Amino acid sequence: MSSGKKKGLGRGLSALxxxxxxxxxxxxxxNSNLIAISDLTRNPYQPRQNFKEDKLEELANSIKKNGIIQxxxxxxxxxxxxxYEIVAGxxxxxxxxxxxxxxxxxxxxxxxxxxSLEVAIVENIQRDDLNPIEEARGYKRLNDExxxxxxxxxKLMSKxxxxxxxTLRLLTLPKDVISMLEEGTLSSGQARPLIGISxxxxxxxxxxxxxxxxxxxxxxxxNKKGNQKEKVIDKNILKTQERIxxxxxxxxxxxxxxxxxxxxTIVYKDLDQFDLISDLLTKH
Numbered sequence: 001m002s003s004g005k006k007k008g009l010g011r012g013l014s015a016l017x018x019x020x021x022x023x024x025x026x027x028x029x030x031n032s033n034l035i036a037i038s039d040l041t042r043n044p045y046q047p048r049q050n051f052k053e054d055k056l057e058e059l060a061n062s063i064k065k066n067g068i069i070q071x072x073x074x075x076x077x078x079x080x081x082x083x084y085e086i087v088a089g090x091x092x093x094x095x096x097x098x099x100x101x102x103x104x105x106x107x108x109x110x111x112x113x114x115x116s117l118e119v120a121i122v123e124n125i126q127r128d129d130l131n132p133i134e135e136a137r138g139y140k141r142l143n144d145e146x147x148x149x150x151x152x153x154x155k156l157m158s159k160x161x162x163x164x165x166x167t168l169r170l171l172t173l174p175k176d177v178i179s180m181l182e183e184g185t186l187s188s189g190q191a192r193p194l195i196g197i198s199x200x201x202x203x204x205x206x207x208x209x210x211x212x213x214x215x216x217x218x219x220x221x222x223n224k225k226g227n228q229k230e231k232v233i234d235k236n237i238l239k240t241q242e243r244i245x246x247x248x249x250x251x252x253x254x255x256x257x258x259x260x261x262x263x264x265t266i267v268y269k270d271l272d273q274f275d276l277i278s279d280l281l282t283k284h
Contacts, residue, residue: 033071034103035084040093041077043086043120048134050182051091059091060098068092071105073123075116084108087116088123114146118156132188133181136167143168169195177204189214193221248277 072089086093087109096104111119121138130138142148142156150168154161170181170191177200180186185208194200194217207217241254244264251267268274 033105035074035106037093037097037102037104039083040072040074040104040106041080041083041085042090043088043116048090048130050134051094056091056095056098059095063092063095063099063101068096068101068105071107073109073119074106075109075111085116087111087119114142117141117146122157131182131184132167132170132191133178136170139164139168140171166192172196174201176201180204180208187214190217193218197221197224248280250277 070089070092072092073087074084074089075087077083077085084106093104117138121135121142139153139157142153143150148156150161150164154164157164167188170188171178172195173181173191177186177191177194181188181191186204190207190212191204193214194203197203203217203220206212212220237254237256241252244254244266245252248266250273253265253267254262255265256262266277268277
């Protein structure tokens, strides 16, 4: 990742969090501190797709009482002349509309698409946690559209590389499990062990209904995988199993491991069947 992109992010964040006067702030007579709410548009790189209505109402009430303390970070729209695209602060913009404001304070920045996405992701994660799927989709856009590898994303977000990789892997889960993560009924810790599991949806429903902890889920999946590894399907073994069942008239289960060790289980329902098995095994 080039140093230029890292510098761009730094300039954007300095304006966003008010640390210093940004070098790339646009300064001309047409840029007032106040812009009409109707002249602002959503950021297409905004990773957050849903805002909780009750939280917006709380913020709107706060804005009615105290106004907007921190300006929204925007950049000139590439689509409509005279319009501005929100870089960070979309929640404040939505709440301001609910509060009945017509104008809103802004800081106008000159940012590239990648810088805009970087700022939007960092602002959301640092200020108001995204759900794990929104976070993953933000990282995926950095990877797909701007060619950031996992190491570059981890440095950008100040998170471990394993966290970035594990979060991205959540997107491989079935759609219904992803919906549970988006709704908050399933946590990322509960969902991660389900990655690559064929019946992930069924297990996810069990996790939610029985309120399993993340540790309990890991233990459950580890045991299931262990049992699957023990079983090796062999046609000859199956034929032998069926032949023994036919001779005994009883249910037989043969488990053969990869190292060719294993066990034979004979199921009996009463003492008569037990005596039958005993007689057969003790005959000389």
